[in-house]
Amino acid sequence: MTKRLYITNAIPYVNAAPHVGHALEYVQTDCLVRFYKLLGYDVFYAAGADENSLKNVQAAEAENVPIQKLVDKYAKEFENLKDTLNISWDVFNRTSKRHHIAGAQKLWALCKKEDIYKKKYRGLYCVGCEVFYTAHELKDGVCPDGHTNIEEVEEENYFFALSKYQKYLETLIDTDKLQITPQTRKNEVLSFISQGLEDFSISRSVERARGWGVPIPSDNSQVMYVWFDALTTYLTALGFGRRPGGPLARRVADEKLYKKYWIDNPNRLHIIGKGIIRFHAVYWPAMLKSAGIPLPKTEFIHGYITVEGQKISKTLGNVIDPFDLVKKFGQEAVRYYLLREIPAWGDGDFSIQRFKELYNGELANGLGNLVARVARLCADTKLNLPPKKNFQFKANVANELKNFRFDRALISLWGEISQLDKKINEQKPWELQGLTLKKTITPIAQEIREIAFNLSPFLPKTSQKILDQFTGKVSAQNPLFPRI
Numbered sequence: 001m002t003k004r005l006y007i008t009n010a011i012p013y014v015n016a017a018p019h020v021g022h023a024l025e026y027v028q029t030d031c032l033v034r035f036y037k038l039l040g041y042d043v044f045y046a047a048g049a050d051e052n053s054l055k056n057v058q059a060a061e062a063e064n065v066p067i068q069k070l071v072d073k074y075a076k077e078f079e080n081l082k083d084t085l086n087i088s089w090d091v092f093n094r095t096s097k098r099h100h101i102a103g104a105q106k107l108w109a110l111c112k113k114e115d116i117y118k119k120k121y122r123g124l125y126c127v128g129c130e131v132f133y134t135a136h137e138l139k140d141g142v143c144p145d146g147h148t149n150i151e152e153v154e155e156e157n158y159f160f161a162l163s164k165y166q167k168y169l170e171t172l173i174d175t176d177k178l179q180i181t182p183q184t185r186k187n188e189v190l191s192f193i194s195q196g197l198e199d200f201s202i203s204r205s206v207e208r209a210r211g212w213g214v215p216i217p218s219d220n221s222q223v224m225y226v227w228f229d230a231l232t233t234y235l236t237a238l239g240f241g242r243r244p245g246g247p248l249a250r251r252v253a254d255e256k257l258y259k260k261y262w263i264d265n266p267n268r269l270h271i272i273g274k275g276i277i278r279f280h281a282v283y284w285p286a287m288l289k290s291a292g293i294p295l296p297k298t299e300f301i302h303g304y305i306t307v308e309g310q311k312i313s314k315t316l317g318n319v320i321d322p323f324d325l326v327k328k329f330g331q332e333a334v335r336y337y338l339l340r341e342i343p344a345w346g347d348g349d350f351s352i353q354r355f356k357e358l359y360n361g362e363l364a365n366g367l368g369n370l371v372a373r374v375a376r377l378c379a380d381t382k383l384n385l386p387p388k389k390n391f392q393f394k395a396n397v398a399n400e401l402k403n404f405r406f407d408r409a410l411i412s413l414w415g416e417i418s419q420l421d422k423k424i425n426e427q428k429p430w431e432l433q434g435l436t437l438k439k440t441i442t443p444i445a446q447e448i449r450e451i452a453f454n455l456s457p458f459l460p461k462t463s464q465k466i467l468d469q470f471t472g473k474v475s476a477q478n479p480l481f482p483r484i
């Protein structure tokens, strides 16, 4: 039976245009999707937009446009990253759509009756984070993430009985039944849980939400807390909550995909940023457990990107626009930088100078130069390589990718590129002729094809170009990466 994999991205608030940090998560995920497809997996990849947040409401008020119009505008920009970065998601799930609302309400209804209760509550709410904080978590009215727009809120909300799940979650994560990668993040979650879990508010008043959000079934005074509905995206992207004969019956019949990729497939993988672990490794598994729905199997947590050593912020004006970057340097070079330079298991930095260094050093000179040199020699001897071969991933590349170490996989491939370069310099095939030249250059050309195949999850277009070039009669062509 074909192995399956369901892989998801976090859904960003669509209150502003995407930045390079969003691009990182898409490119990492796309790389895994392509890798597993080449291993023969049946993969479904879901991305999307978080549209029901208060943050979006406030951004719309600031821009003086209707909320739906604001989220439509920015969601479209995020969707455009698909083509710009060559990302292969199957669905871009938007949470203000009716099917998602129906799915979030279904999850709410499935949670154990005793796990959801109403109580009067007073707290300090950070709209920037969409989180309630205690007074001691705020320093001089500033949240741990640096936001200052803290609201004091007093209202009656629905709560989720998270405290009941403390022991359950501890065991779940400690035993890797839910695997959190890397280990440092797993430790972080365990330490958070060990401090004691409190029940959390899962609704807010309709007035505070300006009527925006997913209505609570059977209580029209409240809408869902944005995280309760947002996490459900991982299910609604697969059609959870859709019924044959329902209002959307003409578009999507039922929960077929949900059954195929969530219920009947153990490989459920979330890719998220380090800032939202609490929601994914604590709230989400408890909600699913309460609702009697299987849990994700793995969560990979990537770090954040700074720009020239500084936190990305609109105020600092250092937001890097991925569209500009691709326009300037090309899609594959941007993919390369993100996968190669940002440490997969930690934080990384974006710098234009470093970008140019890597581009010239590793893409134009390293890979591009090797391919051009060998192709020229092959063309001179009219070398023919067999058209098709069953390529395999090199063991170290496969192992690194299974561990989400994109950077290390690429570094090892570039090690092989310099080995080949060295070999050529020693063997000096340009001084050889006839059969000796052919015999020397053939294994090198074949090794280039192996490397090209191994590159395909990272740089799909470059990989294909090299494979095309080194098939049948090998031809010399324009440089893959012209120097900048």
Ligand SMILES: [Zn+2]
Pocket (backbone or CB within 6 Å): 126, 127, 128, 129, 130, 143, 144, 145, 146, 147
């Ligand atoms: Zn905040």
